[in-house]
Amino acid sequence: MPVVTETRVDFWQAHGINPDNCPVRQVLDHVSAKWPVLILMVLGGGPRRFNELLRALPDISKRMLTQSLRNLERDGIVRREVFDTKPPSVSYSLTELGQGFLPRVLALADWAETSMPRILAARDAYDRG
């Protein structure tokens, strides 16, 4: 199993890599941010238009949806296509990169769902102790 060895940490330091500028962490941030994972799950079902996404994620605001989509688009995970119709319409879909990303995120989410009983039990024990 890959681990953080002294030499690995030394390598990071030598290259000025820290948690704030680490590119890997920047990608992991898509996982931790509030909406991106849910957006990707919806897009896993096929391309969606802006307002379709808005309706699919009940509590998201237009502002946050736009911002989240922009971040994902910038990293090449989501593709944005504008159709010059009237009224204008925009389609969002997973790129190839996004199609590789999503299953790994879902693997983590599935693990969390499966492990939830043990996690909740641990929390309960911790809170009572």
Added chain:
Amino acid sequence: MPVVTETRVDFWQAHGINPDNCPVRQVLDHVSAKWPVLILMVLGGGPRRFNELLRALPDISKRMLTQSLRNLERDGIVRREVFDTKPPSVSYSLTELGQGFLPRVLALADWAETSMPRILAARDAYDRG
């Protein structure tokens, strides 16, 4: 591939599940928070004492290390053992649950590392466009 279907979203709404209280998201937060992943990677190499972790993560503060460890301990991912020696010593290690969690996180991190050239290229194109 699992997706977010209308019925799945309806199920969430019916059970009052939203991004703020979703237990799965609470677990995913360990991935996105600043330090937990790095801590888990270090602990993947075996049990470590508090100050060993402090030295292994060059820029972390005692405050954040303590807080991150507590969160992971609460979810049953990390085990904390106190030895009544002088001076006092505390050992942190992965639980069985944590040993199941770590490889899935690393799978994501490895994907990010492997995909980094394409991601950086996408960012570059986005920022220039």
Added chain:
DNA sequence: CGGAATCCCCGGCGATACTG
């Protein structure tokens, strides 16, 4: 050694209003 307590700042995020 392994923390806990306090102070403070910055930025994520929501609400609201406006636009091509």
Added chain:
DNA sequence: CAGTATCGCCGGGGATTCCG
């Protein structure tokens, strides 16, 4: 339809200090 602009709060997280 698909956004942008502006305001304001509140909480995550760093720096510092103190403790058993």
